[in-house]
Amino acid sequence: MRVFFYFWTLSLLVFSCNSKPDNNASINSGQYITILGVAQDAGFPQINCDKDCCKVFYDGLESKKLITSLGLIDLENNKKYIFDATPDFTQQIQILKSNHLNNGNAVDGVFLTHAHIGHYTGLMYLGFEAMSAKNIPVYVMPRMKNYLEENGPWSQLVSIKNIILKTLKNDSTIVLNNSLRVTPFLVPHRDEYSETVGYKIEGKQKSALFIPDINKWQLWNRQIVEEVKKVDYAFIDATFFKNGELPRPMEDIPHPFIVETTKLFEQETLETKSKIYFIHLNHTNPGLKEKHVLKDSIQNLGYHFAKEGTNFSLD
Numbered sequence: 001m002r003v004f005f006y007f008w009t010l011s012l013l014v015f016s017c018n019s020k021p022d023n024n025a026s027i028n029s030g031q032y033i034t035i036l037g038v039a040q041d042a043g044f045p046q047i048n049c050d051k052d053c054c055k056v057f058y059d060g061l062e063s064k065k066l067i068t069s070l071g072l073i074d075l076e077n078n079k080k081y082i083f084d085a086t087p088d089f090t091q092q093i094q095i096l097k098s099n100h101l102n103n104g105n106a107v108d109g110v111f112l113t114h115a116h117i118g119h120y121t122g123l124m125y126l127g128f129e130a131m132s133a134k135n136i137p138v139y140v141m142p143r144m145k146n147y148l149e150e151n152g153p154w155s156q157l158v159s160i161k162n163i164i165l166k167t168l169k170n171d172s173t174i175v176l177n178n179s180l181r182v183t184p185f186l187v188p189h190r191d192e193y194s195e196t197v198g199y200k201i202e203g204k205q206k207s208a209l210f211i212p213d214i215n216k217w218q219l220w221n222r223q224i225v226e227e228v229k230k231v232d233y234a235f236i237d238a239t240f241f242k243n244g245e246l247p248r249p250m251e252d253i254p255h256p257f258i259v260e261t262t263k264l265f266e267q268e269t270l271e272t273k274s275k276i277y278f279i280h281l282n283h284t285n286p287g288l289k290e291k292h293v294l295k296d297s298i299q300n301l302g303y304h305f306a307k308e309g310t311n312f313s314l315d
Contacts, residue, residue: 029313030076031180031203033233034100036092037066038279038306039288040239041118043088046283053284065288066092066308067118068212068280070235072201073100077177079108083199083210085138089122099309109137110163111182113212115147115193123154126162138163139174141184144194168197179204180314185222187214190253200231203314208233212280215254217264225264228275233312236261238278238305241285241294258287258298265303273302281305 044065045054056062067086073096074080080101082092093106106126113119126133140148145165148154157163168174173183181202189196198211209227214237217224228234239255240246246253258278265273278287278298286292287305295305 029311029315031072031074031314033201033208033312033314034071034073034096035235035277035279035306035308035310036069036071036082036095037086037088038281038308039065039067040280040282040285041067041086041116042283043067043118044281044283044288049283051284056289062289065281070201070210071096071100072180072182074177074180075101077180078103079176080105081109081111081176082107083111084113084119084212085110085122086118087121089125092122106131106133107136109139109166109176111139111184111199112141112144113198113210114189114191114196115144116190116213119212120144120148123148123157123163127153127157128160128162131162133162135161135164137166139166139168139182139184141168141170141186141195141197143191147193170197187211188219189213189215201314206232206312206314208312208314209235211236213237213239214256217256217261219254224261225268225272228265229272232275233277234275235277235279235306237280238285238287239280239282241287245282245284258285262298262301262303270302274304277304277306279306 045057057064066088068084069086069092070083072081072083080096080103082096086092096107125131126136145167148165149158158165168184170184170186173181175181183200184197185200187196187198196213198209201208201210209231214220237255238258240250240257242257242259243250281288286294287298289295
């Protein structure tokens with residue numbers, strides 16, 4: 001019995017070591033990613049939602065969740081970047097300044113994934129009516145660039161140089177400095193106004209995937225399991241937990257369900273599973289709650305749910 005208890009305890013310790021993020025990366029690391037938001041485009045609570053999923057917020061039982069975004073902090077070169085400009089952009093920029101790096105700039109660059117409301121509309125706060133920013137680099141794919149240049153009010157940001165658009169190419173790496181690189185890659189999604197990309201972020205020693213929005217994994221020309229194995233952290237689309245979550249045909253919004261993603265990884269090692277951090281959760285998703293039996297069931301398998309304020313070292 002003592003032998004069994006010893007090995008059971010040891011297994012828990014190993015699991016903890018394999019699965020725990022570096023919450024002190026801002027102290028111990030020169031380069032790191034920080035989670036600035038985890039919710040789907042419309043945030044949590046969602047507008048005009050009177051259901052139990054949002055009522056728990058108004059009853060004081062759950063906290064507000066900001067819309068999905070990552071911060072990339074480079075203390076060695078005194079730079080900070082943000083991935084996606086969400087409707088919570090104002091608060092997220094302040095978090096970067098107050099909690100991570102105040103170098104005199106609101107942000108040193110913005111990387112956009114696509115033209116859905118939760119991913120670019122925060123750019124409005126850089127405009128004439130708000131911050132009236134000067135020449136902030138915004139990294140965009142070609143269709144996204146055309147959309148911003150040809151449609152107001154975004155075109156005014158470009159014409160009066162609140163932002164400077166930097167064109168990205170699929171699978172072409174942007175070198176931010178000699179130890180920090182960002183590579184966009186196309187993913188299938190509802191591309192009404194722009195293409196959609198995920199990003200690979202590479203630091204000195206570690207790397208991460210960021211795929212907040214994608215259609216079903218099998219529609220991608222890559223294998224998500226193999227892509228996760230190549231990196232240290234994978235922040236991936238978990239908009240919905242399972243089918244039937246919404247009272248409308250969910251094939252119209254074909255994100256990978258969490259239960260589908262875990263099925264793909266069920267034969268993989270704990271080391272691989274523990275790289276996954278589910279992000280971009282809809283207000284209906286039980287994984288968005290602080291505690292929920294379905295969320296616990298996924299975490300018990302070795303996966304994680306991204307949490308605002310958590311840091312991930314790239315050193």
